[in-house]
Amino acid sequence: MKKHSVLKTILVAGMLAMTGCSVKSTTSSTTTSTKAESLTVQFVPTNNDGSMEAKVKPFEEYLSKKLDCDVTVTLATDYSTIVEAMASGQVDIGIMPPAAYVQARSQGAAKAILSSSLGDYDENEQPVPDSAVSSFKGEVVVKADSDLKDLADLKGKTIATLSANSASGYIYPVAEMKDLGIDPTKDCTLITVNDIPSEFTAVLNGQADAAFVFEGARYVFKDKFADNDLFKDLKVLYLTKGDIPNDAIAVLPSMSDALQQKVKEAFLDMPNDEEGKEAMAMWNHTAYTDADEAAYDTIESYIEKAAE
Numbered sequence: 403m404k405k406h407s408v409l410k411t412i413l414v415a416g417m418l419a420m421t422g423c424s425v426k427s428t429t430s431s432t433t434t435s436t437k438a439e440s441l442t443v444q445f446v447p448t449n450n451d452g453s454m455e456a457k458v459k460p461f462e463e464y465l466s467k468k469l470d471c472d473v474t475v476t477l478a479t480d481y482s483t484i485v486e487a488m489a490s491g492q493v494d495i496g497i498m499p500p501a502a503y504v505q506a507r508s509q510g511a512a513k514a515i516l517s518s519s520l521g522d523y524d525e526n527e528q529p530v531p532d533s534a535v536s537s538f539k540g541e542v543v544v545k546a547d548s549d550l551k552d553l554a555d556l557k558g559k560t561i562a563t564l565s566a567n568s569a570s571g572y573i574y575p576v577a578e579m580k581d582l583g584i585d586p587t588k589d590c591t592l593i594t595v596n597d598i599p600s601e602f603t604a605v606l607n608g609q610a611d612a613a614f615v616f617e618g619a620r621y622v623f624k625d626k627f628a629d630n631d632l633f634k635d636l637k638v639l640y641l642t643k644g645d646i647p648n649d650a651i652a653v654l655p656s657m658s659d660a661l662q663q664k665v666k667e668a669f670l671d672m673p674n675d676e677e678g679k680e681a682m683a684m685w686n687h688t689a690y691t692d693a694d695e696a697a698y699d700t701i702e703s704y705i706e707k708a709a710e
Contacts, residue, residue, distance in 0.1 A: 575640070
């Protein structure tokens with residue numbers, strides 16, 4: 403080998419070693435160029451009281467260190483904006499609610515590299531220690547003294563919901579009501595709110611008869627209500643029959659295999675240090691596992707049913 407060829411090989415290897423966040427490839431096995439870049443991460447906040455904003459900067463610093471490049475973390479205003487951001491290429495990595503991921507996937511805008519694990523809840527909606535589950539249920543809550551007995555009783559009632567892109571906050575309960583011959587968009591009054599605490603508030607103050615949330619929501623948000631005991635003031639009317647797969651950690655499909663692997667490793671390592679655990683707590687994630695695309699396929703049929 404000529405001397406200049408050996409030198410060129412050494413220089414290229416050195417560049418790849420120093421640009422862990424910037425590897426680009428045009429095929430799955432061959433790296434053809436390198437380019438310095440930053441990454442943008444986006445997630446949907448679980449509530450809109452401003453508390454999530456304070457956690458963004460530490461998360462940015464954590465991922466920047468793990469990925470060895472500049473990382474910007476942004477908050478999606480709702481479930482649809484994260485889909486739009488991925489579709490337009492404005493976001494490289496999305497921590498995506500399941501229905502939002504499926505919609506982005508259908509547009510060829512997102513590829514799941516991991517799925518999150520969540521802690522399980524017992525029959526009293528208390529967390530089960532050291533548990534990890536890959537899916538959850540949608541939940542319908544009503545006032546504890548409500549005379550509503552089952553899902554069919556919601557006909558003619560006022561219901562607080564999340565965005566029509568939320569699996570547990572809209573899609574699953576709406577689809578299962580339609581299976582009973584009740585169309586909530588016609589037979590009920592739906593009030594769309596920004597987050598689950600607002601849904602609970604609507605039920606507690608009588609603005610709504612029921613709310614569509616996720617299983618375990620009363621436990622997750624119990625500390626947000628100083629004047630109410632969510633376990634005494636609210637009860638579970640219904641759990642969806644369908645299981646909802648957990649959040650996806652998704653990347654742009656155009657991201658190089660090398661960078662996808664580096665992102666994957668960063669998330670898999672989160673449970674192993676305190677900073678990582680603090681970041682995961684923003685979404686109640688307990689761990690990450692390889693994504694199972696088939697698990698997300700079930701959401702598509704629910705989306706179609708809810709949209710009929």
